[in-house]
Amino acid sequence: MNILVTGGAGFIGSNLVHYLLGEASSELGVPIDKVVNLDKLTYAGNRTSLEDLDSDPRHVFAQGDICDEKFVSALLKEHQIDAVMHLAAESHVDRSIDGPEAFIMTNVVGTFRLLDAFRKYLAETGRTKLPNYGKSIADGGESAFLHVSTDEVFGSLGPSDPMFCESTPYAPNSPYSASKAGSDHLARAYHHTYGMPVITTNCSNNYGPYQFPEKLLPLMIQKTLRGESLPVYGDGSNVRDWLYVEDHCRGLAMALVRGTIGETYVIGGKNEMRNVDVVKELIRTVHELAPESATKTADELITYVKDRPGHDRRYAIDPSRIENELGWSPRENFASGLRKAVQWYLDHQEWIRGIEDGSYRGERLGTLA
Template sequence: MILVTGGAGFIGANFVLDWLAQSDEGIVNVDKLGYAANRQSLAALDGDSRHVFVHGDIADRALVTALLHEHRPRAMIHFAAESHVDRSIHDPSPFMESNIAGTFALLESVRDYWQNLSVEQQAAFRWMQVSTDEVYGALEPDAAAFTEMHPCLPNSPYAASKAAADHLVRAWHHTYGLPVLTTRCSNNFGPRQFPEKFIPLLILNALSGRSLPVYGDGLQVRDWLYVGDHCGAIRAVLASGEVGATYNIGAGQEKTNLEVVDTVCSLLDELQPRADGRSYRAQIEHVADRPGHDRRYAIDATLLRTELGWAPAVPFEGGLRNTVSWYLTNATWLQSATRDGYAAWMAQQYAGVR
């Protein structure tokens, strides 16, 4: 049995589905079902005894302690986090509460559990911290990609909260001996991603006849990683990673935002053309850049490739085709994801955009 936090969110849900498609080892999945989580992402597991879903907060130490003692997991994979840069700029407080205070509470619950295991069980246990390349800050256009030796220089409240959580995890390893692993991934994309993030936002807006907002000149660069490849990397690190180590996860697929928009439009033009015959590119609209927008991220995943033999399997274009196709055939999921406060948030974030 493993315990997963945030397993109804984008990466967490994809990991849970991927894990149970390849293993009979069960999962206890704790998620507070915040705005970006979606139980429909896990609908395929309804009735599956290998999946125990618990609606709860990782900061609830009594709950987490009870789950640890009931299910006796051999590992914990910590996905749960507030993760949207724009929201962290508008209001940093939820990021400090969830990503820092929540991680601290979870560490203490897990430490108490781990310290009462047998020596053999302690040695076998793993805490996996799922983090982000944004903790490293930004890169110049010609700079070498981030390695694991790059210092943490976060530039947004979100990135700072994730860096703080990573430092807490590192400290609990060095101070108390908790066996930890940390991964830092590049920009993920794929099915089941909440449509405030760039690619699903483009798809939803295109289909709804709204503008496709592009910050500034659109030349910001990201290394795009298909979520299925990310799940495979996490499995590899959990199975064979060196305790205390950090592993970067990236696909080496750097694209500007404009290149991403152009590819999304091309796929939609092919798969679901506009009624008027025009390209979805007609809906592109440049908007004011966000404060402190990092210009470029890029990940050097050499350590993961050479030490653990992992390599990405899905090229950007193929992964994006899979992603667009998934959203086109999952209207019910999209409707559930965009109810409640979604429209109000979009109106606030993109005020004045058509």
């Protein structure tokens, strides 16, 4: 199987590419011959996250834009792509509030052009006429398009509301989540209108290696190491479900290979926690693994700041369907995953410094704060 991964130099994407070229073939029982990694290399795309794959002939990196349909079409044909795993997206909520246009262009227009390129490619190669068209890859299907989305499209839950599931109505509350909701609807429409072999996933908050340091956990790890104030929105009681990124990547691969065409699977870590409790556990873990950083207590480090507009109160995912139908379950709880994540950042300070000083892009960005 030849797979096109979009956004493969980003956080989840780079972890996914490593998994596909590592354990995936043996765990899924499907040989993966080639991974074509398409990334625009915007600020969050980082080639250094893929340096260890430079000598692997199965990994092909292509810098380009998913909005460039001609470029995407050429990649599909040149590498005889069997499946697409679409992760390329603008994903930072605060940035979407400050500048929503980029989110519409990448997440909505880019998804449309990628879907349309794949639709035409399937038609040109005759795959839509095969008897096994529409089956899962594990059952002999020829192709699949995995559209990777977020739980934020479902909006906010109250304290006692049931968890998100595949039938939860959409209610996005930020430009980011609205753009992802639009892309989800396009993916669904391309399946129902054109018969494209589309599968959609919606995940909870990911954490782990290679995450850009503007996101909560890596940002807080660095600030804890430096003894700097850790800003927490509002009163810190916003609740998120935390999913270790390698668990998510296994779920994505299972959905691609074993998932039923036209269906949706929500993927969560079953780790609901208040933001302030996440930060306190992070501080404790950093101080344990790097005791020289324990110069201030959690109360001295945490600073509560004005809440951001439209801040959803609670997310929670019920992953029963993917567990029961595809055999996936998270291997990490929050404590074990957090320990792995903190240790990775402690061991890869050079990777962090490359982002802070801009050398990962050939320019100086200044220290993140």
